[in-house]
Amino acid sequence: MRLGTRPDGTPYPEGDPYVDGCPTRHILDRIGDRWTVLVVGVLSGGTARFSELRRRVEGISQKMLTQTLRELERDGLVTRTVHAEVPVRVEYALTDAGRTLTGPLKALEEWSVQHLSGVLAARETYDDRRTA
Amino acid sequence: MRLGTRPDGTPYPEGDPYVDGCPTRHILDRIGDRWTVLVVGVLSGGTARFSELRRRVEGISQKMLTQTLRELERDGLVTRTVHAEVPVRVEYALTDAGRTLTGPLKALEEWSVQHLSGVLAARETYDDRRTA
DNA sequence: CGGCATCCTTCCAGATACTG
């Protein structure tokens, strides 16, 4: 089936799905960044605290992790729980809505695992031809 | 199942999937931009020529469309066919590999259609609390 | 520990002009 059509198969109001009102654009704005998918990926394995996420999402800066978590929290996909201890412990977890996202992301990841070598090979071929 | 594990369930060599070698990062680098998914979406409906893509992916600039198509071609996901006519006609189409990508993307789009309203509502609630 | 505020750099996307 064609991407960008409603579940029932009808097109979006404007007659073409690739307009600003398209829901796909909204999620792309969310998962389109480097980190969101990776953070959700770690959280799909269960609750994690800030420093744990920072370690497991290799290469993420403190700033970006905070920003990513805030956005996810804002969108109702992640909960933030502060335990009033000393030192403070903050735990993050997926909400029910957040958990439903892991399915599609998993599908995407499986695709990448299966096709990465092919993509890299195609890339090399393409580059070789341009160099030669 | 946990994101970032191999299909058979074992972890990646480094012991944690969220490292630079992770295939997920590679596709994220590809589909992570604004346009790739939308272009693939249009092409999932069949062959299209340059100007047609430009019209249907609303808001894309000529530069970005060219760039996106080049990347997709380089990765072996899209073919570019030049018809030596006057004026020139260039047609783009998904390859077999490119078509396999539409499945996962479709899943993601369906998620967005189903959850967009909830996400927007959560966002409003979050913002209201911060304002108040 | 888990942040926020600030500065600073880099990179990318848009606008514009030109071409086979």
Add this chain to the structure above:
DNA sequence: CAGTATCTGGAAGGATGCCG
């Protein structure tokens, strides 16, 4: 029609310092 080439502004993101 389907591009290429170049310039430039703005935003994303890293580094650093401070705080409850």
